[in-house]
Amino acid sequence: MRAFITGDPYTANDAGRGWIQRGVWPCKWISCKEAHQPPFVTTYRRRFTMDKDATVRAHVSADERYELFLDGRRIGRGPERSDPANWRYETYDIPISRGDHVLVARVWSLGRKAPFAQMTVYPGFIFSTEGEYIEKLGTGVAEWEAKKLEGYEFVDPSPAWGSGWNLIVDGEKFPWGFERGEGEGWAKAKDEDPGANGFIRNEYPNLHLMKPAILPPMVDRDIFAGSVRFVSDKPGVLVDLEDNITSELDSWNLIRGKGTIDVGAGVTRRVIVDLEEYYCCYPEIVISGGKGASVAVNWAESLYKSREGYGVKENRNELDGKDFWAVGDVFKPDGGRNRTFGPFWWQAGRYVELVVQTAAEPLTIESFTLRETRYPLEMESSFQSSDRRLEEAAPIMLRALQMCSHETYMDCPYYEQLQYAGDTRLECLATYAISRDDRLARQALSIYDSSRHTSGVIESRYPCHVTQVIPAFALWWIGMVHDYALWRDDLHFTKGLMPGVRAVIDFYLSSANKDGLIEAPNGWNFVDWVPGWPWGMSIDADLGVSGVVNWQFVYALSLARKLEESIGRASIGGQWAETANELASRLHGKFWNEKRGLFADDLGHTSFSEHVQCLALLSGVLDDGELKKCRDRVVKGLLDDPNLHRTTISYSHYLFETYRLLGRIDKMIDRMDLWFSLEGLG
Structure with missing residues (x-):
């Protein structure tokens, strides 16, 4: 039913129009007159009669998100996440039979309570058809x-x-049957702005600049996984296996699609399901009866031994004596039959907890369904190794990538659900290695480019309605452009990103001090979550002159040089090479420690890290010229010095790349104990 288009569907309408009228769609955004300040949820309906069977093409979007129903059946959801300058719409070819029908959309606009990754212009909905179906x-x-x-x-x-x-959903207030267009209180929708061709629209107020969705539909399938491991009649957070009602475990296996469950009046049941795998799912529970009851559906990646800080998980297979510290939604039945409850957005984790508390009326759980959602990324390549540990770790790595791939890449599906450039570069590289599908990577490259500030820097995470700049992540974005060019050989797409690459370089050059060194660009100068580095910043990265910050810029310049040469702009590439060599020479004068044979993190030579040595080696500036004499000592120090600040998980990519460059894969394997331990930790 989804159709994919690459250009605006109404371009032909622009023939003969003046520039100010071009890009105006024939259909308008609409809104609900009684919905004022978000958060709120609205619904829209159109009752109509078809005089013949037909397939209707419709371009559909909403602010913030929608579900689309035809005669009570969900046929679509969206829009694909982006920003106001690239507001996405889905195109559907909808087969509709002769006779009476109703189209319904449910739209939610949460404002400040929306996910950080959800942007907005103003609340509304648009269903824009073509030809005879416009009217x-x-x-x-x-x-x-x-x-x-x-x-x-x-x-x-x-x-x-x-x-x-x-969410808390109160069934007594909820307008059941809205998806079929039922109920009272419907009123004429309010007209807003016409849809706008985001490629060419000119002279416009604050509106959605609309562009077609570029990603395929997300995975949308029921899963029948896992088993019930705990049933108790006591609410709470702590799990005590002494309370486990083992005789009820099998009957609660609704998660496997089996039967129904009756819960008597005045009863509490707390049920923990182990999915035995990490999933991102839309949960759906169907309830009959149970007026006055509450049913909570909670999700956790693991149970916690301690909730201090971000929590101590230890072995994720273990339940006893640990806390189910979770996120979730609460549903309150009204006593009706076959009431379907579910959240607007998916939840994530390995464990699902149902907490059922009835009042004076019993309830029946007719079904409990989990519908998996994620980007349809599968492994097209294959991996084999003589090292059993690598073969055992590979499926875990693949699953982690899949769980972090949705309408954007994500740093984490459980917490922020944000597309951070530092993480995304590594996710894109992994995607290129396993799949020919690069649409999600192209989305990331383009949307970061759209986030650019007038200074030239991009935002660290995007799309996002909360602005954050991590200057280093703008350099990792240059790395992303380089990687795409290397893996995909798409000259046209790469050329379109090069003005942005140059803008990031200019942003960094504008932070140079009188000595020609880069001095703490404005923003959060995050490097890596190294113990002892406040907020992940190496010494002097926040306000002073940092060796890590400067060497990363040298590394990015080396990638930019290769990019310029690949698109036939060798003269600009030569400029970046000259800039890199000049800066490297200054860094040698200020940061080289002859005694240790290493580059320091700071001008006072009080701190040394793997990060700096890796960036210096990866940049290639130590391969020849005056700095070549340093290379062997840097290599030796990186391999042998036990007192360097060590890279943590994500930055280990650059350490491993350096080991590859040096032909020391043995050292990489030695540093993979964390990954090799994952299977045993659940």
Whole structure:
């Protein structure tokens, strides 16, 4: 039903129009008059009659997100995450039979309570059709109705953050049957701005610049996995296996698609399901009866031995004596039959907890379904190794990549759910190695480019309605452009990103001090979560002159040189090479420690790290010229000095790349104990 287009669907309409009218769609955004300040949930309907069977093409979007129903059946959801300058819409070819029908959309606009990654212009919905169906079905043309949906309360998602507030759904207030267009309170929708061709629209107010979705539909399938490991009649957080009602374990295996569960009046049941794998899912629970009850559906990656800081998990297979510290949603039945409850957005983790507390009326859980969602990324390549540890770790790594791949890449599916450039570079590289599908990577490259500030720097995580700049991540984005060019040989796409590459370089050059060294670019100068580095910043990275910051710039210049040469701009590449060599020479004068044979992290030579040595070696400036004499000593120090600040998980990529460069894969294997231990830790 989804169709994919690459250009604007109404370009032909622009023939003969003046420049100010070009790019105006025939259909408009609509909104709900009674919905004012977010957060709120609205619904829109269009009742209509078809005089023949037909396939209707519709371009659909919403602010912030929508679900689309035809005659009560969900046929789509979106829009694909992006930003106001690239507001995405999905195109559907909808087969509709002769007769009476109703189209319905549910739209939620959460404002400050939305996920950080969710951007907004103003709340609304658009269903823009083509040809003869514009007048029959198009929003702002046909008579669409709207109303605000009651029964939703939004609650803080702690211990998660940034992923959007969770739900409490009150079944007694909820307008059951809205997806079929039923119920009272419908009123004429309010017209807003016409849809706008985001490629060419000119002279416009604050509106959605619309562009077609570029990603395939996310995975959308039921999973029947795992087993019930704990059933108790006591609510709470702590799991004590002494409380486990083992006689009920099998009957609660609804997660495997088996049968129904009856829960009597005045009863509490706490059920923990181990999915035995990490999943991102939309949970859906169907309940009959149970007026006055509450049913919580909570998710956790692991149970916690301690909740100090970000929590101590230890072995993830273990339950006893640990806390189920989780995020989730609460559903309150109204006593009706076959009431379907679920959240707007998916949840993530290995463990699912159901907490059922009934009042004076019993309830029946008719079904409990988990629908997996993620980007449809699968391993097209193959991996074999004589080292059993690598073969055992590879599936875990693949699953981690899949769980962090959705409408954007994510640093983590459980917490922020944000596309950070430092993480995304590594996720893209892994994607290139296993799949020919590079659409998610192209999305990331382009949307970072769209986030650019006037200074030339890009945002560290994007799309995101909370602005954050990590200057180093702009350099990693240059690395992303380099990697794409290397793996995909797509000259046209690469050329389009090169002005942004040059802008990042100019941003860094504008931070040079009188000595020609880069001095703490404005922002959070995060490097790596090294113990002892405050907020992940190496010494002097925050306000002074840092060896790590400067050497990363040299490394990025070396990649930019290769990029320029690959697109036929060798003269600009030569400029970046000259800049890199000049800066490296200054760094040698200020940061080289002859006694230790290493580059220091700071001008006072009080700190030394693997990070600096790796960046210096990877940049290639030690391979010849005046700095060649340092190379062997840097290599020896990196390999043998036990007192260097060590790279942590994500930065280990650059350490491993350096080991590869040096032909020392044995050292890489020695540093992979963390990955090799994952299987045993659950």
